[in-house]
Amino acid sequence: MLNPSQQLSKVLSEGPQISNLIQMHDGEFNLEVPPEVSRATIDALMKGHTGYCNLTGIETLKNALIERCFQKHSKLYDPSELLVSNGSSQALFMLMESILSSGDEVLIPNPCWPAYKAYINFNEGVAVDYHMGTKGIDIAEIRTLVTPRTKALIINSPHNPTGLVLSRQNILDLVLLSQEYGFLLISDEAYEGIIFGGDEYVSPLDLAVSSNLLVVTRTFSKLFSMSGFRIGYMFADRNIIRRCSTLQGVMTDNACTFAQHGALAAIALPENSLKKRVEELQRRAYYCHQLLSSTFDIVQPQGGFFLFPNISRLLGVTWDSDAQFVDGLLNVKSVSTTPGSSYGMKDHIRLSIASVNEADIKEACRRIIDFVHHR
Ligand SMILES: Cc1ncc(COP(=O)(O)O)c(C=O)c1O
Incomplete structure (x- = not known):
């Protein structure tokens, strides 16, 4: 088999x-890939944006991501709270490395994208499943799984593999739970904006959560078809961003410079x-x-x-x-x-x-x- x-x-x-x-x-x-993105990437190459750049991302892209987040979610981040990474996979891996000590628990949905477990296990953490199934979460059940070792809880909406989208109430309940117990709420928003049937897209970013207990990872890989560009990013508390930047510095340094110019063009695409x-x-x-x-x-x-x-x-x-x-x-x-x-x-x-x-x-x-x- x-x-x-x-x-x-x-x-x-x-x-x-x-x-x-x-x-x-x-x-x-x-x-x-949207032609505007390809054009901007080629332009960046031709203009010589081919060297190392700022470790946490080129300034224009970071500013545009912060502005977009503010426009869509009324949540204002500082550039020190944002890291552009080689896909959101790298951001999630570095995040686990930076927050976990041996035996720390991370609540993850069952089912879920298998990389979460790998990232947690690599960093000596313990992945604890909470049931999601194909119908959705039960906050009372999740509450019973929280222990003094719970370091974080991951949500992923829209969800891989079920196609479920968490409701505003679900997200509010989870935000409140994370605040009650002081664990990080990690919102993996790889499929951000891919919502069917005219439903609203709700992120914890919409719920005025304090930045120190919230991490949001996003990517250009999915909606924009830019998986090979390897551009993702993470909003988080500045101490987490600092630790992850140090790690990224020794792993890969910055995310591809000219691909970041392509990502900048993707953000500017008309709705x-x-x-x-x-x-x-x-x-x-x-x-x-x-x-x-x-x-x-x-x-x-x-x-x-x-x-x-x-x-x-x-x-x-x-x-x-x-x-x-x-x-x-x-x-x-x-x-x-x-x-x-x-x-x-x-x-x-x-x-x-x-x-x-x-x-x-x-x-x-x-x-x-x-x-x-x-x-
Ligand atoms: C749920 C989920 N999160 C994160 C990722 C990572 O995507 P990338 O590293 O291309 O940003 C994927 C990719 O398949 C995914 O399905």
Whole structure:
């Protein structure tokens, strides 16, 4: 049995040989990088912005990020509270390194993006799951998990892998809990702004939380299709930013200078062009949900890139596990997906609509349903 990363490597290495492969495993948006971004990046290269820059990010980008945060959330940060990193992955890793001592606990949603656990374990912390499932959180249950060793709690909304979006009330409850017990609330907002159905996007930034107990990480990788630029950023208390900057200094120094100029252009994009990108994702997500809802117990995503159908009723007969199901789907039907167990829920699979158009979704769902019915 392949583990998730072996599974992914298999797909990537065998992809060209798997005929008619439909990729529903990855988290990269296949709309092109906005031309304004490419142009600004090339301009930056041509103008010689090719050397090291300020360790915490170029001044123009930092100012623009602070201004955007203020415009959208009425929350004003100081440049000393912002670090531009090599993707938000690096920010999250450095954050764990800077806050955790051996045995410190971090509450993480179950299911969740698997890197959280890795970052916590690498830094000798203990990851403690709180239940999220496909329906959402229960604040009373989370409260029972808080101990004197609880250092932080991570939220991720819109959520990878379920597509859930936390409500204003959920976020308010978590903010109050973090203040009551004095732990950090870490809001991983990688899918920021990718909200379906016209719902509001709520971040703890909207709730006037004091900066010393709040960390927000964001990225240009998802909505803007800029994953290869490796530009992410983190707002946090200045002491955390100082420690993470020291670490970034010895790990990688600054994030790529000319890519930061591209990110600056991304921030300046008109709202309308971002809206179109979100509408495209919503169309795909709703269509995929509609096609699969009579075959699977599947929640309609509220945002992000993913759907997370429940396959429990299929397990134990033809397939022993979600990983075996995913493997079979790839080998027999040439549709790549990821097993829910990679995210901590073994009765599900994750489908990404980020890099498939509607025709691909239609064909992939036809194959998936056929796979289930002709097992
Ligand atoms: C939930 C979540 N957070 C953070 C990231 C990190 O993205 P990046 O390092 O490209 O900013 C990802 C990437 O898949 C993600 O799914």
